[in-house]
Amino acid sequence: MNSTTRFKLSTMMFLEFFIWGSWFVTLGTFLGNNLKATGSESASVFGTQSWGAIIAPFIVGLIADRYFNAEKILGVLHLVGAILMYQMYNATDVSVFYPYVLGYMILFMPTLALVNSVSFNQMQDPEKEFSKIRVWGTIGWIIAGLLISFVFHWDSPEGIQSGLLKSTFLMAGIVSLALGLFSFTLPKTPPKVSSTEKIKVGDLIGLDALKLLKDKNFAIFFISAILICIPLAFYYQNAGLFLADIKVSNPTGKMAIGQISEALFLLAIPVFFSKYGFKKTILVGMLAWALRYVLFAFGNAGDLSFMLIIGIALHGVCYDFFFVSGQIYTNSKAGEKYKSSAQGLITLATYGVGMLIGFEVAGMITDTYKAANGAVDWKMVWIIPAGIAAAVFLLFAVLFNDKTKSEIEAKAL
Structure with missing residues (x-):
């Protein structure tokens, strides 16, 4: 793998998990303090991750593996995700917030498989090469947390009291927009399955x-x-x-x-x-x-x-x-x-x-x-x-x- 490709894949992983770490860690705090959500309402919001995980195989298997390049689908999903993040940033009630976070997680969870697919497609020996790329995702998640606490102080008592914690969604949306655009520059990852091949739901x-x-x-x-x-x-x-x-x-x-x-x-x-x-x-x-x-x-x-x-x-x-x-x-x-x-x-x-x-x-x-x-x-x-x-x-x-x-x-x- 040449240095340019390695840089692009590492940047992709960094941004992918920076986005997730930007808002998911503080979500419970935001729901309880900003939206005054009950435990049951918070459970429903967090449960959107599970619905996303259940639906993700169908998006990847029915679309990414059959019709379009993985990097292009990754780009589109993150661009739409940026819009949904902005709507989550503006939401002032759980009932308004929930449809947006549900839509976002249904789109985001498939991207976890897509970034892996784009990476593996460029590797000769994934067992040795993948960890060096994937570690940048963990670094992205860590950097997001450090920025929230030590640079912006959004999760401080004062930040929570003044409503600044919702800024995590704005930050995630901006980075999602950046990754959406950046994805179209990633190495081409064409479909692996013929669009005419019979679909087996059980395989998905x-x-x-x-x-x-x-x-x-x-x-x-x-x-x-x-x-x-x-x-x-x-x-x-x-x-x-x-x-x-x-x-x-x-x-x-x-x-x-x-x-x-x-x-x-x-x-x-x-x-x-x-x-x-x-x-x-x-x-x-x-x-x-x-x-x-x-x-x-x-x-x-x-x-x-x-x-x-x-x-x-x-x-x-x-x-x-x-x-x-x-x-x-x-x-x-x-x-x-x-x-x-x-x-x-x-x-x-x-x-x-x-x-x-x-x-x-x-x-x-x-x-x-x-x-x-x-x-x-x-x-x-x-x-x-x-x-x-x-x-x-x-x-x-x-x-x-x-x-x-x-x-x-x-x-x-």
Whole structure:
């Protein structure tokens, strides 16, 4: 890959995740403080990510893979996304905000697959080259958080009080416009499938891979993956609001520690995987979810603030050790025939079904422990997902017993 192409792909990844990190981290805080949303209303808004994940395979599979170049579709989606972001910036009520965020997420979620498609199309050896490009996405997310907290101070108590937090949508919209225009300069990525080839809906969402559920151990992993998304949803929906509510300084910037951790622990997975195996790696990831929420439940913005920082820093273990290891496991179990279908099925099950359930549960629990004056009993809000993660940990520890462990690890590594 020449330096110009590498620069373009790195810039694409940086902007893609800068956009997402610009508004999604502070969304819960914005909904609760600016739009006065209830827990249930916040759950519906966050659930748009799941609907986007469910619909995304159809957009990519029916359009990008068959009729138009991926980079052109990427450009159009981000240009329309910029308009929707501006409408979200102007919204003053949840009922007005919701249709725009739903439309935006239906358009944005497919772009996550499209940026990967554009990147892979330019690589001779994706296993070695992709991480060097993808890391710029993580950097983009981190920079967005640092700008919000340490440069613009939009998430400070004063910024939230004066309504400046909505500026995150304006920033995301401007960058979305820039990426939309920039996308048309990216390397050409033509369709991979003939437009005359028969469409199989099952191929788009990975239904062919349902045959893998006949394997007891894969079925246990599949169910566990859906269930662990319930505590995951609590983090996405409530963490930013929680930190702002208890008056932690620069909360968005501090949450960027989670992305730094994610990048670092990604490098640790091969070592941990080879030494301890798949089951123990997954269990460590599950246990980390329970531990981080216990830390959130008992930490505070004062003398126990270190507990909150450790909880945020555990994001790398939580996410990488479960989800990335799970992708490796799925890849090794599926074999060549169902490799793509299996990954599609896991994505649909986790970011689609699992997260959709999780956001609803998180919203219900938050409303249950919110007093009439608006004060939230955050200790209970975090103890409950900690208990759910611990229960999933026990379920997986007792029932999962993969007899082909050595073969899977050999393939994965």
